[in-house]
Amino acid sequence: MSPIPNAETHVGSPRSRVDGRAKVTGAARYSGEFTAPDLAHGYVVNSTVAKGRITRLDTAAALAAPGVLEVFTHENRPRTAWFSYNYQDEVGPPGSPFRPLYDDKVVYSGQPIALVVAETFEAARGAASLVRVSYEAEAHETDLKNRMDEAYEPPKKRTGISPPPKPRGDARGAYADAPVKVSGDYWAAYEHHNPMEPHATTVVWEGGGKLLVHDKNQGVLNAQSYIASVFGLGKGDVRVVTPFVGGGFGSGLRPQYQLFLAVMAALELRRSVRVVLTRDQMFTHVYRPNTFQTVRLGANPDGALRSIQQHAIAGTSQFEDHQEVVVNWAGTLYHCDNVELTYKLAKLDTYTPGDMRAPGAPLGLFATESAMDELACATGVDPVEIRLRNYTEKDENENKNFTSKELRACYQVGAERFGWSKRNPEPRSMREGRELIGWGMASGAWEAQMMKTSARATLTADGKLEVACATADIGTGTYTILTQIGADAFGLRMEDVTTKLGDTTLPYSPVQGGSWTAASAGTAVQLACEAVREKLFKHARKASGSPLADVKLDAVSFADGRIEVTADPSRFVRIADAMRAGGVDRLEAEETAKPSMIDQLRYTGYTHSAIFVEVRVDEELGAVRVTRVVDAVAAGKILNPKTARSQVVGGIVWGIGMALEEETMPDHNLGRFMNHNYAEYHVPVNADVQGIEVVFVDEHDTKVSPIGVKGLGEIGIVGTAAAIANAIHHATGKRVRDMPITIDKVLG
């Protein structure tokens, strides 16, 4: 791909979000906020047992309540697709997807079992409380501890998720012989995504069998094919439009049940319907799985690794094998000849867990990087130094080179900014008043991926550009970076570029996730812009007496609404004149970006980070505060340092939540999550977050994606929890291997 010779005016510079005005004025409309004439409101009723059968569902009182239009249950639900494969989506793991209101079986607590639809939201909510349900409950199991003996390697691999590599060398033998050993068991609690915007769907009944669907998701095309397949509709009859998403973090990757329910009700009532989940109901679908791990490291006295063993068991549902990459990171990050990594699942009577910000990585790295810290303590080698001693220039899991890897620079820059050299390695060596101070660090890695994505660019004679792609902006800044790329391609101001996203009528994109959107959609937009540039240039050369007649494309620049000879800007053709010469008033091109197969075979691409953390621990109360964070990140090219920093800061805040606060607590007797609200499920608030410094380390990468971008959505969270745990150890001398690290564990 030929690089655009234009100067990068916007790309690479800090730019404010182009959707900023809409968001600060309240004009941005989210899925539950679209309206339609005669809009009906649905309210979901959820099961109160974890497993069993519904024996009686009495809807009479609800139906009799004023304003109620219908109560949908498994007994009267309209005909939908019979086969579970019709419910499959782009992201789902192997298994048979959950089918709402399918039959009388209850497979998890909180399962939607009825939808009350009424004229107003209040009427639906009131009537929902009148639905009476009797169950025949069966014994359930929601405790991972009780199912670990039956853990199994998933027989069918989930697409896009690398299973652990084959063992190399003799990890057990090398561990037995190693002069220094550390080993430990690690727990990570259930976590729920809790985006601020609850899941919501507004289905606008357009008549003639056509539906306009506004659904909170991270991929409109995924939602569209799900609806079409489940309800037997033509894709032409279902348009999904989601311009704004109030946070996803993975919770919008797969279609959630409110989408099914809203579409079902709209089709049956032939009327527009909105279904919004309550915050409580946000705890009745996807979550991060409860995960148990064991890590054993064997090393020489100088810290050089001789053996790595990491084993994980994660919970999944009875009906699907959700899989993520938990244990592979150690084998990618470090050089070691004897490595054994395993990943197993255990079936529980819960909903299927799903991808939650950097699925797998922060869990695996919490264990790996805590163990590396322990090894540093055991050998007396500095934590940064021990990582450098085990540094690898090759991804030994895959036996491939990296597309680029500036992790060494991350360690160095991060340590310098943090003042790491002043650290006394002795635990409990720093204190101020009643607070113990600890400094800890960890490495981070996340796969840099690129996915097949298309985009369209349309330039009009007035010098305005529109770029369009079906992908989503879930708060990541996609609108802004695509606008920057488009503006630079034609030397325009950002105000002259409009970016359209989140609409099934726009060019193809996979779901937004995995940190691949900037690289993929960014490349697609650049390709589409290049194609338009070529067309425009041809017209410009044809203009009568064109000063560009004998000039080649790579010798011109696009700036100020004109095409000019780079070496002699006085020779130019205006965009409008070029179009006139070609007899057109707009030029359009759609292009598709794909990852390079050759590079993918030869290299693996990762974003890396080195994160340094200071904690203060109240010695008597055990309260932990994260007072300082420096995260040095190598992520290839940074398109917009302003939004990029925000992405990483957000990830770090998530890491703070994971390390110290977030835990959905099941009551195993009831098989149900107890703390299903923001008061009892703690996410970080403003007072929990203090100085965070993000440093982007220079990294030039021509292989990872044509525009050199690696992606930033996940890298902020991956090493954070481990760094905090290590800092707590440094402060207190206590090694906690059970997340979240709450007061009881610090004091206990």
Place this chain on the structure above:
Amino acid sequence: MPDHPTGSDTLPLSLTVNGEARQLRVAPWTTLLDLLREDLGLIGTKKGCDHGQCGSCTVLLDGKRANACLVLAVVKEGSNVTTIEGLAGPGGALHPMQAAFVEHDAFQCGYCTPGQICSAVALVEEGRARTPDEIREHMSGNICRCGAYPNIVAAIEQVLAENAR
């Protein structure tokens, strides 16, 4: 179980919303939040929890910040409500706090943002936040799941500094 309301069960209510006097009829259980979002179409005020736990629904109620989800609309007869839609000046000029949020990238998904901004405007008005620590403390009723907190603090600091000049 009492009967559910029909149109005749609604009560009269007069409110000033974003400077405009409104004569309304509301059911007794309608929250100020649902009134704004569902009846008045002012969707800028967000619903994140409906339980007073997240701050997404923060509005200025008689000049003070309030969680609109915790307020039954009928009891606020005669009150003055300012929502995010009412902050910008004539011609759409952004309120200094809105402008500072854009400049400091104090949001990502934007869902908590109207609540954060209303809260921040009131905080400055309250005059009790001078240091970053105080801002953090007094802004902790507004959750941002995207984790834009450091930028939110920076935006508020900027407005405080501008006001001090």
